[in-house]
Amino acid sequence: MTEIIDGNAVASDIRDELTDAIETLADAGSRPGLATVLMGDDPASQTYVNMKQRDCEEVGIESHHVDVDGDAPPEKLFDTIANLNENDDVHGYIVQAPVPDHVDYRDVIRRVDPIKDVDGFHPENVGRLVAGDARFRPCTPHGVQKLLESAEIDTEGKDVTIVGRSDIVGKPLANLLIQKAEDGNATVTVCHSRTDDLAAKTRSADIVVAAAGVPELIDGSMLEDGTVVIDVGVNRVDADTDKGYELVGDVEFESAKAKASAITPVPGGVGPMTRAMLLYNTVKAAGLQEGIDVDLP
Ligand SMILES: Nc1nc(=O)c2c([nH]1)NC[C@@H]1CN(c3ccc(C(=O)N[C@@H](CCC(=O)O)C(=O)O)cc3)C=[N+]21
Incomplete structure (x- = not known):
């Protein structure tokens, strides 16, 4: 059976845990x-x-x-x-x-x-992250790490193929996953629009992270059985719905699910995690600025 990783549930747990840290700050008057x-x-x-x-x-x-x-x-x-x-x-x-x-x-x-800079986009924070001394992890890559951890998917020694080289997802996630750390220690391949034979790179991966911003770029034919699939895409495509659009990931869900051991849905996967990790960084920022030690999840 393929595990559907529930981003809403994991994000909700993180918000609960953050509430404790926010109480600590409140007790100190902040x-x-x-x-x-x-x-x-x-x-x-x-x-x-x-x-x-x-x-x-x-x-x-x-x-x-x-x-x-x-x-x-x-x-x-x-x-x-x-x-x-x-x-x-x-x-x-x-x-x-x-x-x-x-x-x-x-x-x-x-x-x-x-x-x-709770996005973690400022050059100083990017530099610190690359140097292995991150202050604010960018919210989406951090959310992906927390999702993997919640599903007990160890990255150590694994081949991770990231599809997408953006400054906000692909690049920082690649940096985090190669770090000498419990939530790192992976072997990372970063693919993009000029990659020759993308399917060869996704087929050879234990974990595929789709973050290209291209609707349904990755499908089941590009995956081996047992792959973990993390879909970062949140593409609005025109559709005959109340809102006039629907949200589509970078992964063609049904065919990928048939191959995957675990997969994140869109919506309800990485998106809610991005928001939860923004709250996390805000609580961390408050602790740093107020000189108060806070316990973060
Ligand atoms: N400075 C900056 N920081 C960002 O973090 C940033 C940004 N700009 N620009 C746009 C992207 C995109 N992004 C998302 C956040 C949450 C969901 C999210 O919560 N999605 C829900 C559903 C959303 C819906 O229903 O439309 C889900 O996937 O379940 C999606 C996308 C943050 N971004």
Whole structure:
């Protein structure tokens, strides 16, 4: 039987455990605060921002939100960032990607105070992660590690094929999984759109992580029996539903499930974990900034 790894359940457990850490902070007179910044009106981004606000309420994190007009000059966004850097009630914040085309996301990230960079995207935090001294693990890669751990899937000595080389998933996850650590020690292959013979790379893997942003790129014919399949894709494709779209992963679920020993669904797999690990980083940020030791899950 193929195990369906339930991201909603694992994320919920993590939120429960974070509640204890948030109580420790409260006893010391501090309440963690998370802000989201959204420039423009991308509908998917608005959905995520709303979900993050609900998550915060559930665990007792104060949530803040700033909207920036999509047509505003980049300086408008930079001013928002400067204000958040100064705001002691905000321990962490994220600038939702993508930003409009006239803004360079790299210029944005560099302005975020690294101690408040709960996405883990600032060059200082990227450098620390690569050096094996991570402060904030990027939320999606960290969520993938926690999902594997929850399903008792050991990465030590395993061949992991990551499909996708993004700065927010593929690259940091590859770095985390090769580290000399209990949740690392894997042999990692990173594939991308220019990879020759992708199927050969996925077939030779013990664990496949699909993070290319291409709907149903990976199907069962590209997998050997017994593979663990982690689907990071959250693609909105037009469909005849109430919302006018449906969410589709980077994995063709049914054919992959027939081969996999364990697989994550979309929705309900990695997505909720990304949000849970954002709360985790916010609690960690609050502990660091307030000088309070917190126990993290
Ligand atoms: N600065 C920044 N940080 C991010 O972490 C970031 C970002 N920008 N831009 C966009 C991507 C995407 N992302 C998701 C988070 C949660 C779900 C999620 O919770 N998905 C649910 C369902 C969502 C739905 O119903 O639409 C699920 O898969 O079950 C998905 C995608 C964070 N991102």
